Amino acid sequence: MKVDTEQILRALNASLNSRKLYPAGHPSVTVPARRLEELILDYLKESDKLIVGVVDGTIIVEDIPVDGSEEQFHDIIEHLRKNGVGAIIFMRGAGKEELSRLLDILTEDPPNAPDELEGKLRGKGVTHINLKLLPKEKKSFLEVHGDAVRTVKNAMDEVRMGKIPKSNEVKNVAKDLTEMIFTDSNAMMGLAMIKSYDEYLYNHSVNVSIFSISLGRFMSRDENELRIIGMASLLHDIGKTGVSEHIIRKPGNLSFEEWEKVKEHPVLGSRIAQRMEGIDSRVTTIIYEHHVRYDHSGYPSLKDTLHPLSLIVSIADAYDALTTLRVYQKPFQPVEAMKILNDLAGKHFDPSTVKAFEDMIGLYPVGTVVRLSSNEVGVVTKANTNASDRPVVKVIYDGSGSLLGKPYVADLTQKDFQTLTVVGTVDPLARNMDVGAFLAKEVTAEGR
Numbered sequence: 200m201k202v203d204t205e206q207i208l209r210a211l212n213a214s215l216n217s218r219k220l221y222p223a224g225h226p227s228v229t230v231p232a233r234r235l236e237e238l239i240l241d242y243l244k245e246s247d248k249l250i251v252g253v254v255d256g257t258i259i260v261e262d263i264p265v266d267g268s269e270e271q272f273h274d275i276i277e278h279l280r281k282n283g284v285g286a287i288i289f290m291r292g293a294g295k296e297e298l299s300r301l302l303d304i305l306t307e308d309p310p311n312a313p314d315e316l317e318g319k320l321r322g323k324g325v326t327h328i329n330l331k332l333l334p335k336e337k338k339s340f341l342e343v344h345g346d347a348v349r350t351v352k353n354a355m356d357e358v359r360m361g362k363i364p365k366s367n368e369v370k371n372v373a374k375d376l377t378e379m380i381f382t383d384s385n386a387m388m389g390l391a392m393i394k395s396y397d398e399y400l401y402n403h404s405v406n407v408s409i410f411s412i413s414l415g416r417f418m419s420r421d422e423n424e425l426r427i428i429g430m431a432s433l434l435h436d437i438g439k440t441g442v443s444e445h446i447i448r449k450p451g452n453l454s455f456e457e458w459e460k461v462k463e464h465p466v467l468g469s470r471i472a473q474r475m476e477g478i479d480s481r482v483t484t485i486i487y488e489h490h491v492r493y494d495h496s497g498y499p500s501l502k503d504t505l506h507p508l509s510l511i512v513s514i515a516d517a518y519d520a521l522t523t524l525r526v527y528q529k530p531f532q533p534v535e536a537m538k539i540l541n542d543l544a545g546k547h548f549d550p551s552t553v554k555a556f557e558d559m560i561g562l563y564p565v566g567t568v569v570r571l572s573s574n575e576v577g578v579v580t581k582a583n584t585n586a587s588d589r590p591v592v593k594v595i596y597d598g599s600g601s602l603l604g605k606p607y608v609a610d611l612t613q614k615d616f617q618t619l620t621v622v623g624t625v626d627p628l629a630r631n632m633d634v635g636a637f638l639a640k641e642v643t644a645e646g647r
């Protein structure tokens with residue numbers, strides 16, 4: 200390696216590192232930046248470009264791996280990785296301004312989404328530096344779920360601090376969730392059985408998003424609408440940040456005043472969403488309408504007919520709330536929750552949307568604990584659309600009630616299991632089973 204490229208790396212590393220520690224304009228920032236600029240300009244007098252890349256944690260300059268780069272140039276490696284960049288290509292003509300814009304963008308916290316980097320660079324007038332992005336890593340189902348919960352929490356925390364949440368993050372999560380549901384909606388609905396008691400509101404919002412996107416997809420809504428539904432669901436209860444924690448977590452009946460306060464959350468929420476950048480008006484409409492109910496017996500009062508997408512979200516909202524343990528309610532089994540939704544069809548919920556939801560989740564929805572005719576007990580991991588009474592069951596307890604060392608999968612539509620039938624459902628609480636945790640493990644075990 201030529202000496203000058205090693206010097207360039209040293210200056211680049213120092214420039215990135217100093218920006219973490221010192222404000223712009225501080226000599227520790229400006230000195231290495233100036234040095235970097237001189238070196239690169241010199242280099243580009245002789246060559247028309249300089250490529251600095253990272254492969255497997257090693258820096259590559261002009262196709263040659265740099266020995267010891269991991270220790271010496273740690274900051275370059277870290278910043279490229281954080282931004283999803285595989286290589287920086289400096290081209291002749293890249294001057295002082297462009298270099299400093301590049302350093303600004305690479306050190307932004309939180310880092311930019313990789314597919315926005317290029318646009319950002321161009322927007323700042325950088326035309327002689329190109330970035331080669333790393334191939335996108337596919338996120339696992341659990342990672343997407345975890346990101347979604349974190350994003351809802353962040354959004355709510357921002358509101359509590361008086362800030363307006365960033366719409367981009369919510370948009371990206373809704374997009375990821377939609378993608379995952381297209382890949383395997385059963386696995387995602389299994390994850391929606393993760394019911395966190397402490398982090399209820401965040402998990403609930405994500406679960407509603409999973410159920411409503413799945414239902415929208417089942418009802419052949421287009422992908423753009425699914426993302427709208429997803430975003431609205433993630434934000435549907437954001438107005439609860441304006442209701443005191445004490446009321447939200449109160450075990451007994453609410454007083455009249457307390458109830459009035461709770462009833463404000465759809466209006467408060469839609470106002471918050473309205474102030475978020477670039478939000479589709481349907482998102483705010485859905486937030487506003489999610490408790491209005493089909494027969495308009497809910498809140499707030501509304502003269503117009505409900506938006507069709509609100510009908511979807513309100514069913515997903517009710518289903519998740521019913522199947523979750525709350526301070527004031529033991530959770531209903533999925534089958535029981537479906538029965539309640541059916542009873543309320545035509546009153547609280549649009550009958551045809553309830554019907555679609557029932558067709559989608561099947562007779563024994565993912566997460567239902569069932570007893571088989573062999574007296575074995577297991578958890579439904581997948582509904583069979585053509586045979587709703589014959590789901591795929593992961594058998595956990597043998598016929599005498601002992602925990603199996605190695606649970607096995609019984610797809611009741613398969614020949615091997617044709618003599619087995621579902622004879623009833625079992626209350627997971629009575630067996631001390633955490634179905635959500637079980638299904639999350641399932642998804643991980645299958646590497647999704």
Ligand SMILES: [Fe+2]
Binds near residue numbers: 490
């Ligand atoms: Fe709500």
Ligand SMILES: [Fe+2]
Binds near residue numbers: 435436516
């Ligand atoms: Fe809700």
